[in-house]
Amino acid sequence: MSVLHYRRSRSERRYRRSGSQHHHRRGGSGRRPRAPRSxxxxxxxxxxxxxxxxxxxxxxxxxxxxxxxxxxxxxxxxxxxxxxxxxxxxxxxxxxxxxxxxxxxxxxxxxxxxxxxxxxxxxxxxxxxxxxxxxxxxxxxxxxxxxxxxxxxxxxxxxxxxxxxxxxxxxxxxxxxxxxxxxxxxxxxxxxxxxADQYKVGQAQGLAAAKYITEELDGKAKVVYFNNDTIEVLKARHQGVLDGLRTAGAGVEIVADVQPPAITQEGGFKALSTVLQKEPDIDVVLGGDTHVLGALSALESAKAVKPHMYLSGIDGDEQALAEVGEKGIYRASFAFAxxxxxxxxxxxxxxxxxxxxxxxxxxxxAIELNSPETIAAYKADMKxxxxxxxxxxxxxxxxxxxxxxxxxxxxxxxx
Structure with missing residues (x-):
């Protein structure tokens, strides 16, 4: 069974199928795994x-x-x-x-x-x-x-x-x-x-976004948040994000707080594509890296990317860190060791x-990785x-x- 990977170049995004090398010390079977959750x-x-x-x-x-x-x-x-x-x-x-x-x-x-x-x-x-x-x-x-x-x-x-x-x-x-x-x-x-203290993880993401909104967007922003509330305890992360965002003041408007159809990049792509039909002028997208990477694809596909935008995810996914390193609109990923x-x-x-x-x-x-320097330091520590x-x-x-x-x-x- 092949694993679905979502790859992006600077000019386009596309889905491709690729095999995952089977690797273990002892035991296991030759069956390919499903695309894993983070x-x-x-x-x-x-x-x-x-x-x-x-x-x-x-x-x-x-x-x-x-x-x-x-x-x-x-x-x-x-x-x-x-x-x-x-x-x-x-x-x-x-x-x-x-x-x-x-x-x-x-x-x-x-x-x-x-x-x-x-x-x-x-x-x-x-x-x-x-x-x-x-x-x-x-x-x-x-x-x-x-x-x-x-x-x-x-x-x-x-x-x-x-x-x-x-x-x-x-x-x-x-x-x-x-x-x-x-x-x-x-x-x-x-x-x-x-x-993990899921409330603190979410709060860290919300506070970082609030800081950007205050300093770079004059305290005004339309925000999309991707939640995972069917996973009961991630409701605490959800609340942490919202509480963190509120510190930016009354100019923050959460225009969509939705759960994508699946914990995949395709799920994030579909969810943000739907949001854009009603709210084409969003400024901030937050959630897990998997969903936010899909949202970035949707913005590019709709030609809706604007330089001032702020996207951040949670997980420290390799693809997300690559995006942060490019210094584009994907501003940060919160990683775990x-x-x-x-x-x-x-x-x-x-x-x-x-x-x-x-x-x-x-x-x-949760470690905020928001620049090539912080990413390099984190990777060096994990190596x-x-x-x-x-x-x-x-x-x-x-x-x-x-x-x-x-x-x-x-x-x-x-x-």
Whole structure:
């Protein structure tokens, strides 16, 4: 199955079909994946439902662990809870008797997933861990089969992303009960969850647009926003964008706040083409990169591009960054440090196996990339994650603390 890519030259945009190179370390099948959602949409699908908050307060929630061995560790943290900032360098405690092996249950061979793969492998090698992985090609049944294989073989840590959360959860629970650390992208139950504060992500995008409207458009602008409100928790991002825009004052008019028919560039193209029929004089378009790139295509197709326009997206898609680098009307993309997340997972896995504490939450900071210079710096950081790890607080806010001895403090908001 081929993957639909939307390519643009300076003079035209066109759809083309191209194959995606199959790539994995071990496992997987030869079937081509569907055109994948971006990771930011995956993260958004559950992140705002996260039960933990970033406020100060005790990280203790009662029992420090049963101490009776694997398989009897209780329900985890299943109620709202405040978490303190994570502190590196705390003393080690009891060590698990588990293989020094980290497994990555990948679901797609999309480039950003492979960047995570490479980062996990790099840190695993540095810390003396065996690294195993498999790609499910968006096939839930294969994903579950691959995770089962990992668990039967034995792992010290399991890295996982959402594909079928209901099917994955029992296996994640089994891994936790075995004493392994489960590193997840937003889905519970897990030892460490990587999440995003969707309201803050949206607010950052709205505030940046408001600043441009105030400074460059005399405080007046007709705005189109592409929401994804059928993904329940992305409603928080939606509200953040609107609140950020309001700081520009009464001259901001939101002429369309719509959800495109699909999370594809074609969906964004169709949605903005429809808007332009009623509102031909728009000034600002905001949303995820996938939709906004499609909107840029629609503006070019309709010959409606004007130099003063402001478009921005969320995700840090490569094509969006290329547009920002051209210094045209695509002014910014808000990116997330997914390669650094992979590197962190393996570092924390190694710490876990040494009995050291690891954070319970890795909260993504949205990074505004609005110039060739900021893009170059971001890409350099993601290429050299081992060095960037020394300043990880730029890209993540680490919260809470848990170790093997107190492994009952896993996150389980599904309980």
């Amino acid at each position: 990771l930011a949409f995956l993260a958004g699908s559950l992140a705002a439902g996260m039960l933990l908050t970033a406020c100060g307060g005790s990280t203790d929630s009662g029992s420090a662990g049963s101490g009776d061995g694997e398989g009897d560790i209780g329900p985890g943290i299943a109620a709202p809870k405040d978490l303190k900032p994570f502190e590196f360098g705390r003393p080690a405690g009891e060590k698990p008797d588990l293989p020094k092996r980290i497994a990555w249950a990948n679901t797609s061979d999309a480039e950003f997933f492979l960047q995570i793969t490479n980062s996990i492998e790099l840190a695993a090698k540095e810390r003396g861990l065996e690294f195993v992985t498999a790609i499910a090609n968006d096939d839930s049944a294969k994903n579950i089969e691959q995770i089962e294989t990992f668990l039967q073989r034995g792992v010290g840590a399991l890295c996982i992303q959402p594909l079928d959360a209901n099917a994955q959860a029992p296996l994640m629970q089994r891994a936790i009960e075995s004493g392994a650390a489960v590193m997840s992208l937003v889905t519970p139950p897990s030892t460490v969850q990587a999440v 997914y390669p650094l997340m992979g590197y962190a997972w393996a570092q924390f896995a190694a710490d876990w196996l040494e009995g050291k504490p690891v954070p319970q939450v890795m909260q993504f900071n 050299d994650v081992a060095t960037t790890w020394k300043n990880a607080e730029t890209y993540f806010t680490l919260l809470g603390s848990v170790d093997y001895e107190h492994r009952d403090q896993y996150i389980n908001d599904a309980a």
